[in-house]
Amino acid sequence: MMLTVKVGKEKQDIIIKPDQQVQEVCRCLFENGCFSLTWKEEMQVYSMRQKAYINPALTFMQGSIYNGDILLLYM
Numbered sequence: 001m002m003l004t005v006k007v008g009k010e011k012q013d014i015i016i017k018p019d020q021q022v023q024e025v026c027r028c029l030f031e032n033g034c035f036s037l038t039w040k041e042e043m044q045v046y047s048m049r050q051k052a053y054i055n056p057a058l059t060f061m062q063g064s065i066y067n068g069d070i071l072l073l074y075m
Contacts, residue, residue, distance in 0.1 A: 001015070001017075003068070005026065005029060006073065008037070010035050010036065018061040022045055022060060023056035023057060025060075026043060040075050043075055045071055045072070045073060046074065048072065050069075
């Protein structure tokens with residue numbers, strides 16, 4: 001499924017598997033230089049579709065994050 005991940009004014013469109021863990025995917029994006037900020041474990045994930053914060057320890061499926069959602073990451 002395809003999602004958009006935003007950190008401040010930076011954004012990345014990504015393709016993921018629903019059974020992947022949210023925090024693992026986000027950490028990989030930071031480690032691979034997709035965002036200028038440094039990864040922090042206390043990151044918060046906000047789903048624009050649900051208009052709610054998501055537990056990053058869950059998988060995308062468990063967190064009800066679906067194709068086309070936009071996730072905002074806050075440090």
